[in-house]
Amino acid sequence: MSWRADILTLFPAMFPGPLGESLAGRALAEGRWGLKVTDIRDYGLGRHRSVDDTPFGGGAGMVLRPDVVDAAITAVADERPLIVLTPRGVPLTQERVRALSEGPGAILLCGRFEGIDQRVIEARGAEEISIGDYVLSGGELAALVLLDAVIRLLPGVMGHEQSGVEESFSAPLLEYPHYTRPALWQGRAVPEVLTSGNHAAIAAWRLAQARQITQARRPDLYNQYIATGAAAP
Ligand code: SAM
Secondary structure (H helix, E strand, C coil): CCEEEEEEECCHHHCCHHHHCHHHHHHHHCCCEEEEEEEHHHHCECCCCECEECCCCCCCCCEECHHHHHHHHHCCCCCCCEEEEEEEEEECCHHHHHHHHCCCEEEEEECCCCCECHHHHHHCCCEEEECCCCCCCCCHHHHHHHHHHHHCCCCCCCCCCCHHHHCCCCCCCCCCCCCCCCCEECCEECCHHHHCCCHHHHHHHHHHHHHHHHHHHCHHHHHHHHHHCCCCC
């Protein structure tokens, strides 16, 4: 069975959105992954299908009710991991993305307003994931980001399987820079080694570039890399 994504959202029209295009869109059409979108408002209360209420303890904004969210989860829950997108979550990593891609799929719960009542998150044992240290207006774009990262790793989705192995974070180094034709553009030549045909020299140059850029931009990753012993000659 193909990898299955369920989305719980107040804005179902945001899906598949960009995932209906390119690699992910083709893979969706080919049935390599499946998408089901549930409108949380279908489980809203009363004539107005109300989904939120004011926060206990005061403060601005509204909070998604636990009873409403729980009913929406019940409609789709199974053995797949339940993930809540939230800036309070554990940062998403390529390691987690890869593990998710090797599983049966995921159920992604998108918050809105001030967020979701914490009790339903705890009661359901949901995993809280953040896509970065900034605040979006809703979890939908975060869910799309997570899905995009997972889908490209599913079998048969990427044209060249190797491209998933060499790229940033797999090492754990950021990737070396890329160049294509023309060899001279606006007075800028591509690094000479890349046109040398010397594969060992190219590999050594790329590794040196990857190390240099990682050390400059992401000392946290660089220290991890050094700790793995991979840097030793
Ligand atoms: N009051 C929340 C806080 O300060 O942590 C922010 C709520 S935000 C306006 C509304 C929703 O957007 C969140 O419930 C979450 O689903 C989503 N969201 C915002 N930033 C996110 C991020 N960096 N990663 C994942 N989801 C995010």
